[in-house]
Amino acid sequence: MMHGLFFQNIARHIQLDAEEEALLKAKLHCRAVSKNESLLKAGEHSKMIYFVTKGCLRIYQSHQNGEETNILFCPENWWASDVMSFSTGIPATYSIDALEDGEVIGIDYRDLEKLYIQVTKLERFFRILFQNGFALYQNRLTLALSTSADVRYVLFNQQYPMLRNRISQKQIASYLGITPVFLSMIRKRLVS
Amino acid sequence: MMHGLFFQNIARHIQLDAEEEALLKAKLHCRAVSKNESLLKAGEHSKMIYFVTKGCLRIYQSHQNGEETNILFCPENWWASDVMSFSTGIPATYSIDALEDGEVIGIDYRDLEKLYIQVTKLERFFRILFQNGFALYQNRLTLALSTSADVRYVLFNQQYPMLRNRISQKQIASYLGITPVFLSMIRKRLVS
DNA sequence: CGCGACGTTGATTTGCCTCAACGATTGTGG
DNA sequence: CCACAATCGTTGAGGCAAATCAACGTCGCG
Numbered sequence A, B: 001m002m003h004g005l006f007f008q009n010i011a012r013h014i015q016l017d018a019e020e021e022a023l024l025k026a027k028l029h030c031r032a033v034s035k036n037e038s039l040l041k042a043g044e045h046s047k048m049i050y051f052v053t054k055g056c057l058r059i060y061q062s063h064q065n066g067e068e069t070n071i072l073f074c075p076e077n078w079w080a081s082d083v084m085s086f087s088t089g090i091p092a093t094y095s096i097d098a099l100e101d102g103e104v105i106g107i108d109y110r111d112l113e114k115l116y117i118q119v120t121k122l123e124r125f126f127r128i129l130f131q132n133g134f135a136l137y138q139n140r141l142t143l144a145l146s147t148s149a150d151v152r153y154v155l156f157n158q159q160y161p162m163l164r165n166r167i168s169q170k171q172i173a174s175y176l177g178i179t180p181v182f183l184s185m186i187r188k189r190l191v192s
Numbered sequence C: 001c002g003c004g005a006c007g008t009t010g011a012t013t014t015g016c017c018t019c020a021a022c023g024a025t026t027g028t029g030g
Numbered sequence D: 001c002c003a004c005a006a007t008c009g010t011t012g013a014g015g016c017a018a019a020t021c022a023a024c025g026t027c028g029c030g
Helices: A003-011 A018-025 A083-088 A109-118 A121-146 A149-159 A169-176 A180-191 B003-010 B018-025 B083-088 B109-118 B121-146 B149-159 B169-176 B180-191
Strands: A029-033 A038-040 A048-054 A056-062 A068-075 A095-098 A102-108 B029-033 B038-040 B048-054 B056-062 B068-075 B095-098 B102-108
Touching: A003 A018, A003 A048, A018 A109, A038 A048, A048 A056, A048 A068, A048 A109, A056 A102, A056 A169, A068 A169, A068 B121, A083 B121, A102 A109, A109 A121, A121 A149, A121 B068, A121 B083, A121 B121, A149 A169, A149 A180, A169 A180, B003 B018, B003 B048, B018 B109, B038 B048, B048 B056, B048 B068, B048 B109, B056 B102, B068 B169, B102 B109, B109 B121, B121 B149, B149 B169, B149 B180, B169 B180
Parallel strands: none
Antiparallel strands: A029 A102, A038 A095, A048 A102, A056 A068, A056 A095, B029 B102, B038 B095, B048 B102, B056 B068, B056 B095
């Protein structure tokens, strides 16, 4: 049942026949996650790529001083992984954990490599997925380099209105690359 | 001859047989570019993806006030394109031009879509290419959000020692998201 | 109920920008 | 090939954006 959202997501870019869908389905690992649970810790090898069917994950980097930088929120219908670690086997630089109770579907790296051969359309699906992610980060990078924090906050609210009330300001501040204190000041200015 | 570097680059991720190589070769458009020449202007539709065999390109966004933000330098052996425009046909948000005289190999979008079907390995190649680019931008974004300009400058010099003396400070400043004036101050501090 | 994390507010400091002026370098037309 | 203009890199003075430090009320959770 919860596979519904998953195959719907796949169908956005490729059309699988019944046999292909079955091959893929056989390799899916459904899993519940609870708030603050960790799905990947920096330093580990990221063996799984996750699709979120319920709840919300965050992908972040931890720094020496104990601070963290969120690089992506992954609510329902998003994919989450430390891509570099997943694809090359090097230790993860990012960590992933859950911001809410929820459910994810995981695919193992070795299974996916086999699936790429059995179901070559999947190669196309992930090509398009990474292509879009590439463009998304490119856009975020331009924003980070060229606009001020209040503009970035307004755009965040416009682009992810769902997340606005779901995610704590501390997490949003980290995503925008500012301190919670400064985000609070921005919000005060915007209300007036 | 200049195709050498191109097929070497392809061979990093997939192995083409003679026939496949010929199919691909037939669709390559070699082209000389001169310094400051434009390969893509924001607003146009990006029909081509480029591979640089000689020289160096920059991909950047122009802002209303006339300023520009470089998001990527593409020296020899790199690929350049406005990925979103190339893959969806929407108008380009980025512009591309040459920082030096050089040579590029272009592939047309329609040709590539056909090639994906004739030579399915190419789907894999570009999946990996975008996967790596995805990770690269993810990393740049984290840096931009969490570190100061002098750290970013030092890392840039470490990662791209080749480019350090090839690219003007104005362009590097734009890539780092700071003003040329401030980059000059950073350099002064670092020398001492 | 009480503790700890969160959000707000104020005072102060720091990172980076703007504006402006000046040599040095590049490039361009005569 | 030279002369002049334009762009580039540097330096200094002053301003704004965002961080730090600290204090306080509130809420969620054990």
